[in-house]
Amino acid sequence: MTPLQTFHLAHLPPDLAIHVALYTDVQNAPILRDQLLQGNPDFEYALIEASVILSTTHVLAAVFRAANDHLYARLKSRNVHSEIVFSLGANNNIAQSLRTFGITSTTTNLLVIKLSTDPGITALTVSEHLSTSIQGTQVDFNDATLTNMADIAKVRKLYKLGGVEEDGSKGKRRRKDGTEEGSGLIDGASIKDSERVRKELEVAILGLMALKGVV
Amino acid sequence: MNHPPDPPQDPLPPPFTHNQPTPTLLTQGAEALLYRTHFLTPSHPCALKYRPSKPYRHPILDKRLTRHRILSEARTLVKCRREGVSVPGVLALDAEGDGASGGWMMMEWIEGRTVREVLIEGAKRRKDDRDEGVGEEWEEGMRLMMGKIGRVVGRMHEVGVCHGDLTTSNMMLRPLDKVQQNGEATNGEHVRRFGEILQGDIVLIDFGLAGQSLQDEDKAVDLYVLERAFGSTHPEAEEGFQEVLRIYGDSYKGAKVVLKRLEEVRMRGRKRSMLG
Amino acid sequence: MGAPLQSVAVAARTLALLWGKELVGVNHCVGHIEMGREITGAENPVVLYVSGGNTQVIAYASQRYRIFGEALDIAVGNCLDRFARTLRISNEPAPGYNIEQMAKLGRCLVDLPYAVKGMDCSFSGILASVDILAEKLEAGEREGAGKGWRDEGSGQLVTREDLCFSLQETVFAMLVEITERAMAHVGSRQVLIVGGVGSNERLQEMMGIMARDRGGSVFATDERFCIDNGIMIAHAGLLAYRTGEVTRLEDSTCTQRFRTDEVFVKWRD
Numbered sequence: 001m002t003p004l005q006t007f008h009l010a011h012l013p014p015d016l017a018i019h020v021a022l023y024t025d026v027q028n029a030p031i032l033r034d035q036l037l038q039g040n041p042d043f044e045y046a047l048i049e050a051s052v053i054l055s056t057t058h059v060l061a062a063v064f065r066a067a068n069d070h071l072y073a074r075l076k077s078r079n080v081h082s083e084i085v086f087s088l089g090a091n092n093n094i095a096q097s098l099r100t101f102g103i104t105s106t107t108t109n110l111l112v113i114k115l116s117t118d119p120g121i122t123a124l125t126v127s128e129h130l131s132t133s134i135q136g137t138q139v140d141f142n143d144a145t146l147t148n149m150a151d152i153a154k155v156r157k158l159y160k161l162g163g164v165e166e167d168g169s170k171g172k173r174r175r176k177d178g179t180e181e182g183s184g185l186i187d188g189a190s191i192k193d194s195e196r197v198r199k200e201l202e203v204a205i206l207g208l209m210a211l212k213g214v215v
Numbered sequence: 216m217n218h219p220p221d222p223p224q225d226p227l228p229p230p231f232t233h234n235q236p237t238p239t240l241l242t243q244g245a246e247a248l249l250y251r252t253h254f255l256t257p258s259h260p261c262a263l264k265y266r267p268s269k270p271y272r273h274p275i276l277d278k279r280l281t282r283h284r285i286l287s288e289a290r291t292l293v294k295c296r297r298e299g300v301s302v303p304g305v306l307a308l309d310a311e312g313d314g315a316s317g318g319w320m321m322m323e324w325i326e327g328r329t330v331r332e333v334l335i336e337g338a339k340r341r342k343d344d345r346d347e348g349v350g351e352e353w354e355e356g357m358r359l360m361m362g363k364i365g366r367v368v369g370r371m372h373e374v375g376v377c378h379g380d381l382t383t384s385n386m387m388l389r390p391l392d393k394v395q396q397n398g399e400a401t402n403g404e405h406v407r408r409f410g411e412i413l414q415g416d417i418v419l420i421d422f423g424l425a426g427q428s429l430q431d432e433d434k435a436v437d438l439y440v441l442e443r444a445f446g447s448t449h450p451e452a453e454e455g456f457q458e459v460l461r462i463y464g465d466s467y468k469g470a471k472v473v474l475k476r477l478e479e480v481r482m483r484g485r486k487r488s489m490l491g
Numbered sequence: 492m493g494a495p496l497q498s499v500a501v502a503a504r505t506l507a508l509l510w511g512k513e514l515v516g517v518n519h520c521v522g523h524i525e526m527g528r529e530i531t532g533a534e535n536p537v538v539l540y541v542s543g544g545n546t547q548v549i550a551y552a553s554q555r556y557r558i559f560g561e562a563l564d565i566a567v568g569n570c571l572d573r574f575a576r577t578l579r580i581s582n583e584p585a586p587g588y589n590i591e592q593m594a595k596l597g598r599c600l601v602d603l604p605y606a607v608k609g610m611d612c613s614f615s616g617i618l619a620s621v622d623i624l625a626e627k628l629e630a631g632e633r634e635g636a637g638k639g640w641r642d643e644g645s646g647q648l649v650t651r652e653d654l655c656f657s658l659q660e661t662v663f664a665m666l667v668e669i670t671e672r673a674m675a676h677v678g679s680r681q682v683l684i685v686g687g688v689g690s691n692e693r694l695q696e697m698m699g700i701m702a703r704d705r706g707g708s709v710f711a712t713d714e715r716f717c718i719d720n721g722i723m724i725a726h727a728g729l730l731a732y733r734t735g736e737v738t739r740l741e742d743s744t745c746t747q748r749f750r751t752d753e754v755f756v757k758w759r760d
Contacts, residue, residue, distance in 0.1 A: 009255050011230045060255050061307060068230055072313045161297075200296075203304035203323070207293035210308045210320075214286050245668075245675035271667050271700040273660040275600045275644075379609055424609050 004127040005141050009060060012067050017116040018060075019126045022050060022109075022145060026136035029107040036103065039078075042129065046084035050109035051151040052101055052158060053088075054202055055143050061206055062087035063113060070117070080115055090159055090205075091213035100158055109149045110136060152201075161204050228265060228316035238263055246284075246423060251324065254306045260324040261306055264288075264423075267317040278311070284423070285310040285318040291376055291425045292322070298374040301367050301418045325418050327390050330364070331383035333412055334449045340409060356413030360388070361458035363417045368437070368459070369466025371419065372473065377433040379424030382444040388415040431469075435476035438463070442477075496745035504743055515728040516738035519719075520545060520751040523685035524556060525730055526723035531710035537679045539670050539698070540751075542686035542719075543568035546666070547751065548610070548673045554756045559673035560610035567662055568688045570614040574658055577625045578651055590655045591691050597656025599642040599649060605661055610672050612665045617658070624654060663694045667701050680707025690717040730758045 007018040026032075035043040046063075053059050066083035069075055077086045077094050089097030103110060112134065114126045139145050156162055231238055231252070238252035247266045254261040266281050268274075285308055295302045308320040341353060364386065371378065378385070391414055426433070438460070445456045460477075464470050507514045524538050538549040538556070546562035568587060575586035580593065601624065604616035628649065631639025640649045670682055682702050684695065689711055698709040716723065734757040 007256075010253050010257065057255065057259070064255060064307060068309070071230065074311075204293070204297055206307070207289070207296065207305040210305050211286070211289055211293060214290065214310075245672045269664075269668075269701070270704065271697040272664045273600050276605070276660060276664060279602075280605060426608075 004123050004130070006123050007060070009064050009067070012064065013071070015116070016067060017121075017123070018063055018067075019114045019116070019123055020141045021112045021127070021130055021134075022139050022141040023112070023134055023136035024050075024109050024139055024149070026108050026110045026134065028135040029103055029110065030105040032110075032134070033103045033105055033107075043133075044079055044081050044114075046081040046111075046113040047103035048085060048088070048101055048111040048113065049103060049107050050111045050146065050149045052155055053111060053146055054150055054152075054155055054198070054205060055146055056141065058202060058205060059084075059088070059111065059113070061209060063115075065209070067115060070115075080117060081113070084113055087209060090208040090211070108136075110134070111141070147198075155201070155205075159205055159208055161201060228267070228319060229313050231263065231265075231319075244423075252321075254321050262303065262322045262324050263319060264322065265317065265319045268312070268315055281312065281318045282310040285320050288422050288425065289320055291422045291427065294374065294427075295371060295376055295419075295422075298370070300371045300374065300376070301416060302422070303418065303420060325387045325389055325420060327387045327415055327418070328412070329384050330360075330386040330388055330417070331448060333388050334383060334452055337409070337413075338449070338451050352410040353413075356410045357452065357455045358458055360413045360417070361455045362462040365459040365462030365464075366466055367417050367419060368441070369463045369470055372434045372437070372470070373467035375427050375429045376422075377426055377428045377437045378419065378422065379426060379437070380421060381419075381437045381441040383441075383448060384444075385419060385421045387418040387420055388412060389418050390415045431473050431476045432480075434473045435480045438473070438477050439480045442481075493747070496747070500743060500745045504740060507740070513732070513737045514740065514743050515732045515736060516743060517724045517728045517731070518749055518751055518754045519724075520547065520549070521556060521754050521756070522723035522727040524549065524683070525727040526716050526720075527683045527685045527710065527712050529726060530712050530716055531683060533681050533683050533710040535679065536681035536683035536710060537670060537673045537677065538683045538685060539666060539689070540686045541567050541666065541684065541688035541694075543572060543688075544747075545686060546612075548669050549751060550673055550677045550679060551756065551759060552677070554759065556751045556754065556756060558750070558752050559676065560612070560669040563608070563611050563613045564615040565618070567614060567666065568686070570618055570662060571658070571688070573618055574621050577621050578628075578654060580651070580655075587688060587691065590659065591693065593652045594655040594659045594693065597650070597652040597654070599645055599647060599653045599656070600660060601642070601649060601653060601657040603657055603661045605665060607665050607668050610669055610676075612669050614662065617662065621654075621658075628654065659691075659693050663691075663697050666694065667697050670698065671701055671705070674705060674707075680705050682707070682709045684709065684711045685717065687718045690714045734758045 005020045007020065008014060008016070009018065032043070032047060036045070036047055048059065062084050065087040066075075066080050069083060069087075070080040075083050076092070077083045077098075082094075082098065085102045086094050086097045088101040091097075112130060114121065116122065226232070227238065227250075231250075238250035241249045241251055241262075243249075247264050250263040250265065252261060252263050253259050266285060268277050268281060272280070289305045289308050289310075292302050292305050296304055303325055304323040306321040306323060308318070310318045312318045337353060337357075368378075368381070390412060428434070441459070442456060445453055460474060464474050503514060506512065520540050523540055527533065527538065528536075535551060537559075538547075540547045540549060544566050546566045546568075547558050548560040549556045550559055551557070571590055572586045574580075575582070575590055580586060580589050583589075604620055606613040606616045627640050628651065631648070641647060642649050642653070674680065674682070680702065682698055684698060688694065690713075695709060695711045698711075702709045711717070736755075736757065
């Protein structure tokens with residue numbers, strides 16, 4: 001079994017551990033979601049639909065923001081874990097973010113995050129609880145796995161980063177050098193390097209998360 | 216801008232007190248301090264721009280201004296990047312700050328050197344070197360670089376952003392992966408390799424004074440500031456600057472009108488006679 | 492300002508011819524600066540020249556007083572005067588003085604347009620907002636006891652004193668900001684405030700806080716020399732005269748378009 005992965009992020013207190021587990025083939029999403037919605041204190045986790053996560057940086061950036069706001073008592077949502085899910089969104093609509101990025105009843109790829117906000121929460125207690133609660137196959141939390149799980153088209157739509165395929169080239173004016181307006185790297189169909197497109201998407205998403213609706 | 220460093224006014228704001236090593240101070244302006252640190256993990260370097268609160272201002276006004284400026288700069292950067300203008304990405308920010316401290320923004324770290332540094336060093340090396348081969352390599356590299364500058368500024372103006380402080384210190388030359396930076400070798404080779412630096416990407420930085428405007432006047436003033444920067448700091452490259460304007464003029468519809476406006480701005484002169 | 496300047500010019504020329512003395516033309520702002528340096532002993536400060544007709548941030552470089560920043564539309568003193576007029580604040584002894592006194596009784600900070608653009612600032616936005624605010628205030632007063640314009644934050648009724656307070660806090664913050672930018676640019680730690688508006692204690696206080704935070708200090712000339720006076724002209728004239736500067740009779744006109752940076756400051760190196 002893949003062990004729980006624990007992170008410490010730069011600029012957060014050194015004792016704030018971040019435990020992450022990634023699952024595929026999850027069978028009991030509806031039950032998990034129920035427990036979460038009922039506010040069962042044993043189930044205070046960030047339960048994230050993995051197909052809308054682009055990369056480890058994408059989700060850790062949300063963790064950073066939520067943890068920072070938690071430390072300075074500025075949470076907008078119920079707790080730091082719901083705040084992580086909220087921080088993934090590009091606006092201030094909490095309910096919408098939770099619906100969009102949070103676990104749904106049809107979720108099969110699930111990202112679970114737990115912050116050690118008190119000493120009683122350790123990697124051991126977390127992995128024990130998860131092993132009995134999540135019915136699924138744990139896999140490594142890394143960029144390769146997330147890339148396989150990611151639904152890029154859905155991500156683009158969520159963040160309104162529609163590429164050329166989405167907007168179509170109708171209505172796009174051409175500049176003198178032949179390129180189209182609105183030709184950010186992520187729009188350019190001419191860009192063959194999907195790695196670069198992915199990087200640009202990530203940059204755009206981090207920016208939107210940072211601005212959080214102030215556009 | 217080179218000036219004697221002032222005593223560090225403010226300690227780092229939270230959460231940047233929680234780290235070893237502490238962020239490295241790069242520059243200190245009137246409005247903001249710039250640090251180098253990392254985002255999330257040590258393998259992800261970033262720039263941290265901190266706008267401390269100003270005690271002389273009424274606290275409500277201070278918070279309002281700090282918040283507005285952080286968000287405005289971030290918004291401008293995000294817009295530029297989204298539209299294909301080469302600028303640092305915004306990674307995270309906190310416009311409110313915590314209590315009395317100001318706000319901050321973390322941005323993508325741009326590797327490389329400023330165009331200002333490269334031009335100054337280039338001029339120095341050419342003066343020291345008598346090798347003929349050097350001249351052509353450098354000239355060609357310069358021409359291409361100027362073209363890139365013209366293109367990136369043109370794109371920025373096209374999407375309705377004016378930089379507000381367009382000088383060669385606010386442009387980075389980011390090396391292409393294969394280019395080496397140290398350029399240490401013998402005979403003419405070292406300058407040729409240094410010349411390869413010119414092949415890097417141009418990245419515009421420091422949008423602290425930037426605004427969103429489609430006015431020809433604002434765009435012309437942007438160009439004028441850059442022109443004056445070239446004139447005063449890089450007189451040997453002044454001719455190359457014409458290439459910037461030429462490529463700029465071809466880069467978008469309406470660019471030529473801005474160039475015309477630039478002529479007027481030149482004649483008026485900026486009210487200040489001191490720039491760069 | 493045209494007529495008084497013309498009269499002075501005529502008188503000066505007459506005296507020069509009468510007594511066979513040479514004439515030395517002096518830039519008004521340079522007069523303020525040199526007087527300020529003399530009185531305060533500040534060696535090489537960044538100068539904020541603020542009066543009814545001028546708002547400039549000036550620093551000395553290579554024999555010129557160079558303008559680093561200025562008000563792009565109207566001078567700050569002018570802005571204060573018109574603000575007072577719109578709010579029906581008395582002109583006696585001076586509108587700026589009355590604003591200052593009333594501001595001391597103000598508590599609530601009303602949101603006013605803040606306009607700093609690079610090294611410059613502008614006051615027309617604030618002035619435009621005053622008309623609206625004055626109307627809002629007076630409409631509130633007409634509504635009678637208890638009703639009227641209340642501040643969102645504190646719930647208190649907004650008064651004229653609050654508006655004066657808000658105006659000062661805003662425009663003075665703008666002036667301090669552009670002064671600080673100039674200081675950062677040239678690497679200076681001293682500030683000298685000259686011109687009539689320089690006698691405002693709140694402006695001096697704010698500038699002082701900023702200068703201290705930069706490890707420097709602010710110098711403000713006292714009232715006798717802040718406001719336009721003859722001795723500053725005489726002093727600057729003497730400095731120039733000692734370096735051999737004289738003005739020919741045919742060149743001795745008065746002009747309001749005499750920019751500070753046109754003067755060749757030969758007496759400094």
